[in-house]
Amino acid sequence: MRAATLVRHVDEALAKARDPRAYITDDGKAEIRICAGTACHSSGRPAVTAAFKEELATRALVDTIRVVETGCHGFCEQGPIVVLWPSGLFYPHVRPEDVAGIVEASIVNDGVLQKRLYKDPETKQRIAHEKEIPFYIGQRRRVLALNGKIDPYSIDDYLAHGGYTALAKVLTDNDPAGVVEEIRRSGLRGRGGAGFSTGTKWYFARSSHGEVKYVVCNADEGDPGAFMDRSVLEGNPHVVLEGMMIAAFAIGASEGYVYVRHEYQFAVDRLRKALAQARERGIFGDGVLGSEFSFDVRITEGAGAFVCGEETALMASIEGRRGMPRTRPPYPAVEGLFGKPTNINNVETYANVPWIINHGADAFAAEGTPTSAGTKIFSLTGKVANSGLVEVPMGASLRHVIFEIGGGMLPGHHFKAVQLGGPSGGCLPESLLDEPIDFESLAAAGSMMGSGGMVVVDDSTCMVDFARFFLTFTAEESCGKCAPCRVGTGHLVSILDAICAGKGELADLDRLERLARVVKSGSLCGLGQTAPNPVLSSLRYFRDEFEEHIVQKRCRAVVCRDLVVYRIIPGKCTGCQRCVQVCPTEAITGPRADAHNLDPDKCIKCGSCYEVCRFDAIAGDAILIESRGQHAD
Amino acid sequence: MAAVTRPQPELDDLPASSPPIDPWAQIVQGFDGNRSDLVPVLQRAQSLLGYLPPDAVRRVARWLRLSESEVFGVATFYAQFRFTPPGRHHVRICLGTACHVKGGVQMLETIQRRLGVGAGETTADGEYDVERVACLGCCALAPVLTLDEAIHGQMSVLKLQGILDAEASA
Known part of the structure; x- marks a missing residue:
């Protein structure tokens, strides 16, 4: 096909792929954007969406304002999150009973429902807009740009926000080697943990000989405490598919696999629907966008083995075998899935690709550090005030992420360590908080970037x-x-x-x-x-x-069960018997109104009495858990 | 497709299984009979049957022309597959990092104490089965557990006792 014809074909195909009748976000119409990520779902999103729809129907506002369920907004701890558009008003922890008030204050009228706004835990000030919240101010949301904005079930929404234009660009330029070079020049490194140069990986896969080649997306996000990939897949599945397609074009593959954990049911569902839509519109399948390039993807659900996050194990698993790794070389680029040359990257890596193609390698490399370009998403959890999903430029300091974006420690807790990189990573102490977050610095400190889990712990962690x-x-x-x-x-x-x-x-x-x-x-x-x-x-x-x-024989965090003892402080116990009632082993005895006795031989240290005393009992602090070899009172 | 499509054995050739697996046709529907279909077929079987009875393993093995030990070997490698019938209620306790730090182990112990069974087991009356998972992915709600479809976040021993009491009296 001649170049000019190809350009015309692709442009026409992309234009045709859009459904002019479909709604798109950001088209000027007012919107209620409700986060439909897993965390917000767990904290009651379905009821909130239903309440908004009902409220709008009652007030006959259905035609003037739209309810959109978007991907993860990142501020998971504040869920369910509702953002009003175009005002940008941010309502956290929305309950169905708040809905009428929000609609009355901010939709029917032009005001805010003050008491439901986000309250800064530090300044105690109410903050109205998303963009003014410290959690978002310090971030650089590039991969997550459309998360929280578009409807993940709508390909039209993705197309309207520039979706698949990077694909159209590489198809019309028709220079696969140039794509590989562009990715290499951008300095993009694998976001799954090891940090290998993506461009180099593509170069090897492209150089390998073979009629059949594969592109695989590793979405087997198994690290406990990590949910970056899930949020990207849930919020914007098309960006990952587009990245895979560009990789396939660059290396000469015609078939791809996404290997995603079966536990991620939302992600699997959205990915399947996204793929079906993209096929329907001629973006996947034979003759992608009217070009001569063909590519399709299958979705494989991982069956729950952490080791399958390792690339050779993952491929064995797709092949229907026990997911056990093998020695490398040969690397997958030479001999991968079904023995064919295979390029395998992580979700976040593919999600970066369309941006690089659209904005250029130099613009990508301008963010981050000389050796670690671009941004990285972290899932920030633990004893930090603002837990959730955070995207920052590489090279940002741990302090910036934990204390500025994360809002520091929860009140009354003192920072002890931050654990990075999941089970493959390590704990870093306070003295290293000013270290920049990049592949080399973290490895030198004895931890690693890993996939991006960041768990903050305090003195109560041993x-x-x-x-x-x-x-x-x-x-x-x-x-x-x-x-x-x-x-x-x-x-x-x-x-x-x-x-x-x-x-x-x-x-x-x-x-x-x-x-x-x-x-x-x-x-x-x-x-x-x-x-x-x-x-x-x-x-x-x-x-x-x-x-x-x-x-x-002392555990200062009073965690190690064999090293701690439970004790009732006689002067504080009011004898209310609440602990006697909850003790599962009858270790606590004593008549009402007299200080109780705790038999250490019967005590199984389950924590029930401690909890009930703190929250339910009159005394509140009569039960003490202390480490052996230390004295208090 | 790189893998070679094998000729498929006729289902009628297979010996009548006992007890019969009714949804057999549903289990293999849409698959080509490639080796790479093994895990997805087992997943489908489990989602329809609730677990993988020996008969399902046998039929899948015959259908894919693999030995039963091979199929069993693959199935037991993956945490998703279970080989005993599930309970009527399904308890999943998260012991991921965030839940560990916030006391997930105590939730598991409370369950063990109350139900008399540990992770991977089903109560004798078939009411509950208990599973521990590495991460449910809602770390901001730690410690988390699920009872059937309901997700219970920010749990404590007392809250859990309350939930179990309510279930028992329901």
Whole structure:
């Protein structure tokens, strides 16, 4: 096909793909944007949407204002979130009973419902608009730009916001090698954790010979505490599909797979519907947008194995086998899925691709640091005031993310550590908060970028127990193929178990370090090679806590069950009997109005009495959990 | 498609299974019979049957021309598949990072104490089965558990006891 004809074909096809009757967001019509991400759904989104629709119907406003369910707005802790457009008014924690008031104040009239606005936890000021909220001010939402704006079920909405124009551009330029070069020049690195240059990966896949090549999207987001990929898929599935398509065009593939966790039912559903729409409009399938390029995608639901996030294991799983990794080389770019050259990238990596094509490699590289270009999404959780999804330029400091965007610690909590990179990452202490977030700095500090989980913990988290938690997870998820990982992680757990139980010895710390190095260097895949990171980083920055457990048999965070005791403070107990009623083992006894007794031999340390005393009882603080070897009163 | 499409065995050739799997045709509908269909077919079987009874494993194996041990080996590798019937109510307890930090283990223990079964088990009366999951993905609501379709966030031992009491008296 001649170039001019091709350009015309693609332009016509893209224009034809739009349905002029379909509604699009941002077309000037007023909108009520309700977050339909998983967290907002769990906190009551369906009832809120129904209430808005009903309220609009009652007031005969259905034709003048639209209710749109969008992808994740990111501020998950404030859910369900409702944003009014074009005013940009932001209403958090909306309950069905608030709806009438919001419609009356901000839709029928031009005001705000003051008492339902977001309240800054620090200044106690009410903030009306999304763009004025500190959580959003410090961010640079590029991949998430359309999340919270468009309807993920509407391809027309995506098209109206510039969707698939990057695809049209690469098809009309018709220079696959140029696309690979553009991505390489942008400095984009894999967002799944390892940070390998995406352009280089594409270059290898393009250089491999083969009639059949594959493009795979790794959406097996298994790290506990990470939900970046899910939010992108839920909020804007087309951007990922477009990125995959551009990759396929660049390397010469005609078939693709998205491997997504079956637990992510919303994401799977939206992805399937997006794909069906794109096929219907001639964007997927034979002769994409009237060109000679053909590409289609299948969706494979992962069946729940963490190791399948590793690329060779993931491909084995798609092939219908046990998801066990194999040695590399050959790399997937040479010999991948079904033995064919395969390019495999993470969700967020593909989601960056259309932006790079539309704005150019230089504009992409202008954000971030010289070695880590662009932005990165993090899921910020734990004891931080504002938990949710955060997108910042690479090179931003941890302090900026946690204390400015995240709003600092929850009231009354003191920062102890931030855990990055999930089970493969490590804990960093307060002294490293000014480190920039980029691949090299985090690795040098003993943690890693990982996929973007960021869990903030305070004094109530025991670092030994925390390291044990991650190791227990990786030990259980180890596929068992290689001995360093299968046996090594199990031993690391048993040493940590002993330390948590107060049965450790100082020599255990050297054993841990030595064994951790063996597991790191001897394991077959990334799971084993990174599994010891939580132990090594905790030993590096929080060694004193390990020593306390061993020498003083003391857990300062009062977490390790074998090292803590429950005690009733006689002077404070009013004898209200609430704790007696909830104790499952009858460990607490005592007549009404007299201070109760707690039998430590019967106590299973379940926490029921502590909780009931704090929230339900008259005294409020008569039950104390304390570590052995420490005295209070 | 790179994988070779094998000739499919006739379903009538298979021995009558006991108990019969009624939705068999539904289980394999739309699949080509490639090896790469194995996991999706098992997923479909489980979603229709509630679990993977030995008979389902056998029929899937025959249909894909694989040994039963091969199919069983794949199925047991993945956490999604269960081989015992589920309870009438399904409890899932999240023990992801955020939930661990906020006391998810105590939720699991409370369940164990109340129902007498641990993770991966079903109560003797078939009322409840308990599953622990690595992350439900709503970390901002930690600790989280689900009872059937309902998601219960920011749980405490007492709130959980209240939920179980309400269920028991319902």
